[in-house]
Amino acid sequence: MAGSDRSQAPAAGAGAPAVILVEPQLGENIGMVARAMLNCGLKDLRLVAPREPWPNAKAVAAASGADPVLAAARLYPTTAAAIADLARVYATTARERDMTKPVVSPRAAAAAMRGFGAGCGLLFGKESRGLDNDDIALADAILAIPLNPGFSSLNLAMAVLLTGYEWWLAGSAAADSVLRMPPETRPATKAELAGLFEHLEAELDACGFLRVAHQRPTMVRNLRNLFGRANMTEQEVRTFRGIIACLVTGGPRRRPPATTTGEAGQP
Amino acid sequence: MAGSDRSQAPAAGAGAPAVILVEPQLGENIGMVARAMLNCGLKDLRLVAPREPWPNAKAVAAASGADPVLAAARLYPTTAAAIADLARVYATTARERDMTKPVVSPRAAAAAMRGFGAGCGLLFGKESRGLDNDDIALADAILAIPLNPGFSSLNLAMAVLLTGYEWWLAGSAAADSVLRMPPETRPATKAELAGLFEHLEAELDACGFLRVAHQRPTMVRNLRNLFGRANMTEQEVRTFRGIIACLVTGGPRRRPPATTTGEAGQP
Numbered sequence: 001m002a003g004s005d006r007s008q009a010p011a012a013g014a015g016a017p018a019v020i021l022v023e024p025q026l027g028e029n030i031g032m033v034a035r036a037m038l039n040c041g042l043k044d045l046r047l048v049a050p051r052e053p054w055p056n057a058k059a060v061a062a063a064s065g066a067d068p069v070l071a072a073a074r075l076y077p078t079t080a081a082a083i084a085d086l087a088r089v090y091a092t093t094a095r096e097r098d099m100t101k102p103v104v105s106p107r108a109a110a111a112a113m114r115g116f117g118a119g120c121g122l123l124f125g126k127e128s129r130g131l132d133n134d135d136i137a138l139a140d141a142i143l144a145i146p147l148n149p150g151f152s153s154l155n156l157a158m159a160v161l162l163t164g165y166e167w168w169l170a171g172s173a174a175a176d177s178v179l180r181m182p183p184e185t186r187p188a189t190k191a192e193l194a195g196l197f198e199h200l201e202a203e204l205d206a207c208g209f210l211r212v213a214h215q216r217p218t219m220v221r222n223l224r225n226l227f228g229r230a231n232m233t234e235q236e237v238r239t240f241r242g243i244i245a246c247l248v249t250g251g252p253r254r255r256p257p258a259t260t261t262g263e264a265g266q267p
Numbered sequence: 268m269a270g271s272d273r274s275q276a277p278a279a280g281a282g283a284p285a286v287i288l289v290e291p292q293l294g295e296n297i298g299m300v301a302r303a304m305l306n307c308g309l310k311d312l313r314l315v316a317p318r319e320p321w322p323n324a325k326a327v328a329a330a331s332g333a334d335p336v337l338a339a340a341r342l343y344p345t346t347a348a349a350i351a352d353l354a355r356v357y358a359t360t361a362r363e364r365d366m367t368k369p370v371v372s373p374r375a376a377a378a379a380m381r382g383f384g385a386g387c388g389l390l391f392g393k394e395s396r397g398l399d400n401d402d403i404a405l406a407d408a409i410l411a412i413p414l415n416p417g418f419s420s421l422n423l424a425m426a427v428l429l430t431g432y433e434w435w436l437a438g439s440a441a442a443d444s445v446l447r448m449p450p451e452t453r454p455a456t457k458a459e460l461a462g463l464f465e466h467l468e469a470e471l472d473a474c475g476f477l478r479v480a481h482q483r484p485t486m487v488r489n490l491r492n493l494f495g496r497a498n499m500t501e502q503e504v505r506t507f508r509g510i511i512a513c514l515v516t517g518g519p520r521r522r523p524p525a526t527t528t529g530e531a532g533q534p
Contacts, residue, residue, distance in 0.1 A: 036425065038418040064420055107436075147435060151305040153331055158303065158428050165429055168414055169374075182367065209513040222503070230497040233367055236489070243490075246476040247514040 017113050017120035017167060018044035019160055020082050020089075022135055025051045025127050031062025032157035033124075034069040040164030045073040046082045046121075079123070079135045087119035088112075091139035092159055093130055094152050102141040109143050110166035122163055127156050185233040192237045197224050199241050203248055284380050284387035284434060285311035286427055287349050287356075289402055292318045292394050298329025299424035300391075301336035307431030308438075312340040313349045313388075346390070346402045347461070354386035354454035355379075355498070358406035359426055360397055361419050368492060369408040376410050377433035386454060389430055394423050404488045405457070407495050452500040463504050464491050470515055 019037055024030050024047060034045060047054065054075060063070055076082035083089050090109050091101075104112070113120040123139055125131030136142065145154065145162055154162075188196075201210065201220055210216045232240070286304055291297050291314060301312060314321065321342060330337055343349035350356050357376050371379070380387040390406055392398030403409065412421065412429055421429075455463075468477065468487055477483045499507070 032422070035420070035422070039414045039421055039425070041415045041417075064422075066418065147306045147432065148308045150308075151333065153302070154306055155299070155302070155331075158306070158425065161425050161428065162432055165414065165432075172413060185367070203514060204510065207513045207517050209510055219506075222506070226497055226499065226503050226507075230493055231367075231369070232493065236367070236493050239486075239489070240493075243471065243476055244514065246474045247470055247511065250474050 015114075015118040015120075016040075016042045016044065017122050018042075018046055018083075018086060019164075020046045020048060020079070020121055020123050021050070021156070022048045022079050022082075022123060022131060023051065023126045024156070027052050027056035027058035028062040029127060029156045030056065030073075031059035031064075031066075031070065032155075033160045034059070034063040034066040034073075036157045036161035037164055038066040038069050039161065040168040042164050042167070043069055043072065045069050046076060047073055048076050048079050048082050050075070079138055083121050083123070083138060085119070086121040088116050089121045089123060089139045090141050090143040090163075091123045091131055091136040092143045092145070092163065093125070093136065094145070094154065101136070101139070103144050104141050105146055106143060106163045106166040107170075109141070109163065110170035113167060114170045122160070124156060124159060185235040188232045188234045188237045192234055193227065193232065196227065196232075196237050196241055200244055203244055207248075282381075282385040282387075283309045283311065284389050285309075285313055285350075285353065286431075287313045287315060287346070287388055287390050288317070288423070289315045289346050289349075289390060289398060290318065290393045291423070294319050294323035294325035295329040296394060296423045297323065297340075298326035298331075298333075298337065299422075300427045301326070301330040301333040301340075303424045303428035304431055305333040305336050306428065307435040309431050309434070310336055310339065312336050313343060314340055315343050315346050315349050317342070346405055347457070350388055350390070350405060351458045351461075352386070352456055353388040354456055355383050356388045356390060356406045356457070357408050357410040357430075358390045358398055358403040359410045359412070359430065360392070360403060361411070361421065366400065366403060366409075366492060367489075368403070368406070368496060370411050371408050372413055373410060373430045373433040374437075376408070376430065377437035380434060381437045383454070386456075389427070391423060391426060401488070404492055404495075407498065452502040455499045455501045455504045459501060459504050460494065460499065463494065463499075463508055466508050467511055470511055474515075 019033065019042055021030065021033060024033075027050075030045075030047065030050065037043065037045060050056075052058075054073075055070070059070055060067060074082075090104070090113075109122075122143065123131060123135060125135065143163065145159060147154065197220075200223070204210045210219060230236075286300065286309055288297065288300060291300075294317075297312075297314065297317065304310065304312060317323075319325075321340075322337070326337055327334060341349075357371070357380075389410065390398060390402060392402065410430065412426060414421065464487075467490070471477045477486060497503075
């Protein structure tokens with residue numbers, strides 16, 4: 001299954017970095033790491049001397065379906081062996097280290113790894129105290145996750161997720177903001193919006209809402225601005241014109257003319 | 268401890284969004300959410316009808332020291348009550364929804380929330396199936412986390428971490444998308460918006476616009492959704508309630524009752 005999954009991997013997952021866990025202590029955490037990896041399109045999991053026997057049932061339970069990552073995981077006796085085939089390795093660490101090495105953010109590392117292509121790896125230390133200095137010395141750079149300095153205790157899988165997330169985003173051209181709408185409608189055209197504005201303003205002139213002449217241009221502009229921000233669909237424009245007509249005429253259940261309730265202030 | 272922690276919060280944590288968990292199922296997950304929140308400087312946790320009793324020992328164990336967040340957590344009976352004091356709410360969802368609403372990435376939402384300042388919130392649904400459509404309808408926008416479409420099952424705390432991480436990072440970067448508004452006004456609260464909705468719907472009931480009973484819930488939701496997208500200010504809510512009252516009563520220049528012009532289609 002890992003093989004077929006790998007062959008069907010989207011292009012965005014090509015050249016994904018390896019995740020190397022050095023002496024992980026708990027199977028659950030390895031499973032959660034696998035899940036976070038697959039969330040981000042990462043599939044190459046390497047374990048250096050895990051404390052519990054491998055394979056591990058608790059890891060499978062915690063992986064929530066990311067079994068292919070666990071099934072393809074490889075074991076190594078040392079960190080050096082685990083990264084032997086890699087060309088660019090980042091050591092993830094929270095604590096300050098007395099070592100002269102470049103320190104980069106997950107975002108900067110992601111951009112660099114995308115540029116580098118295949119052969120990158122991310123080193124993560126054991127849950128209790130992170131990476132040894134000897135492991136860090138094997139890496140090309142330190143990857144530091146910039147979070148709340150007052151509470152930086154980050155779960156192992158969380159650290160993997162943040163670095164993987166940045167790697168995934170660095171390769172996707174996803175728009176930051178799109179308007180999703182049902183397929184049976186479409187955005188209103190400017191002409192349709194203008195028709196709505198003219199309809200509303202005619203009724204507001206008729207009922208006296210825009211009676212103060214010198215305020216009228218500002219009020220009209222503010223109203224158009226309000227509706228403009230809503231990114232209305234063509235269906236919504238029609239609905240709203242129906243609402244205006246219904247409110248004005250009283251519709252089929254016309255009630256007797258009422259007085260202003262006073263609950264609604266006018267500008 | 269929550270109090271002293273809050274008073275010593277770094278400036279970067281000011282105006283942090285609230286995290287609202289709707290019907291969370293497991294105490295462990297609430298604890299992991301609290302830990303992820305504090306990693307990112309978020310402290311305002313709100314629980315809507317959690318399945319397990321509260322306070323919850325499993326939550327404390329899973330929080331790994333983020334106890335102040337749990338101690339300060341507040342319980343609410345409904346999502347509407349939990350967000351009543353907020354002005355800008357994002358609904359986090361993975362599945363496609365048949366709803367016209369802006370969809371933004373965590374990065375875009377973070378920039379917008381930094382520009383918006385206080386009064387923002389992030390809605391997360393239950394672990395098993397996320398948010399109901401009725402909850403999403405209460406939000407201003409959908410927040411979609413762009414990860415591997417082939418494996419998008421994301422742990423609740425992981426989703427909170429990614430949105431919080433982007434919010435934290437956005438505090439050190441220049442926001443490139445903010446909502447600008449005149450200094451004399453402010454964003455409408457959800458309670459003020461609810462007042463507008465109830466006013467409009469009462470008038471639409473009276474004039475017969477919502478007379479088809481089986482269509483009423485959908486029409487009401489779509490209307491609320493439309494106004495929700497407009498990011499209305501408090502001033503605009505008052506203006507719009509004035510417009511409704513004026514259209515219904517005819518205002519000072521009351522004209523004779525008219526028939527529907529026919530130019531406005533009804534849905």
